[in-house]
Amino acid sequence: MKRILISIGMLLFATVAYAWTQTASLDPTYCVQNHAPWGMPQVAKPDATLLCRRGYFLLHDNQAKIPAWVSWQVSPATVNGCVPRTNAFVGDQSIPAGKRSLPSDYAGSGYDQGHLANDAHQSWDVQVEYESFLMSNMSPQLPGLNRGIWKLLETATGAWTFSRQHTLIVYAGNIYDVASAKKIGPNQVVVPGGLYKIIVDKNTGEGFAFLFPHAENQGNDLTKVQSTISEIERYTGINFPMPPTVNKTAKNPLWPVDFKSVADNKKALCKG
Numbered sequence: 001m002k003r004i005l006i007s008i009g010m011l012l013f014a015t016v017a018y019a020w021t022q023t024a025s026l027d028p029t030y031c032v033q034n035h036a037p038w039g040m041p042q043v044a045k046p047d048a049t050l051l052c053r054r055g056y057f058l059l060h061d062n063q064a065k066i067p068a069w070v071s072w073q074v075s076p077a078t079v080n081g082c083v084p085r086t087n088a089f090v091g092d093q094s095i096p097a098g099k100r101s102l103p104s105d106y107a108g109s110g111y112d113q114g115h116l117a118n119d120a121h122q123s124w125d126v127q128v129e130y131e132s133f134l135m136s137n138m139s140p141q142l143p144g145l146n147r148g149i150w151k152l153l154e155t156a157t158g159a160w161t162f163s164r165q166h167t168l169i170v171y172a173g174n175i176y177d178v179a180s181a182k183k184i185g186p187n188q189v190v191v192p193g194g195l196y197k198i199i200v201d202k203n204t205g206e207g208f209a210f211l212f213p214h215a216e217n218q219g220n221d222l223t224k225v226q227s228t229i230s231e232i233e234r235y236t237g238i239n240f241p242m243p244p245t246v247n248k249t250a251k252n253p254l255w256p257v258d259f260k261s262v263a264d265n266k267k268a269l270c271k272g
Helices: 002-018 028-035 126-131 149-164 229-236 259-270
Strands: 048-052 057-061 066-074 112-115 138-141 168-175 194-201 207-213
Touching: 028 048, 028 057, 028 066, 066 138, 066 149, 149 168, 149 194, 149 207, 149 259, 168 229, 194 229, 207 229
Parallel strands: none
Antiparallel strands: 048 057, 057 066, 066 168, 112 138, 168 194, 194 207
């Protein structure tokens, strides 16, 4: 009986800990201004939902049950938020049932619920942090990718923001073909064949692009996955509006990365 009561208590705790109120999608004008300042990425999808959150902007492919693209800003003011990670994964109620993924789709699949707009850069507000765990912001990612070089680029993006004291605009998404892709779970969530990121300095207009094969351990050399915006557009069919200073066919030298300074700043801000 004691063991049963403990189990019930743990279940109730988990329910309370991760219960939060989802809010309606915002007016897209807010997200264009904040997360897509040169214009919204353009792509034709037969069934898709445009979602605007305070922390990010995305187009959810309702056939694939994953986002085609997500964009968000990482600013010096918000790069080091102090809201603890909640792991509050939940289906997005803004998308009709049957057209959205659920955490249960990933159970036992061997794939992580991989963030596109990463939690660390959404931790400057409680509701924003919760919204980073909406399943519309996820795609199936192999653990060696999600926790490896993908995470390394997330961390480097924060370090670049802090050291340059410039706002960066980030675009991330999946490369896939709905018809031929592997699918997981009862909702048939598409497993992408690859993923991409584009990072643009809002102050200077400098930009980088990265193309990730969907494979396990890829090391920690970001130059090995560096690509061009033009190549990402070719693979995805998405047109990414950019400032006139960005050369979509160029691979620019990566900025130096100072991981220690941004980590020390977070410790100082968030102590206690």
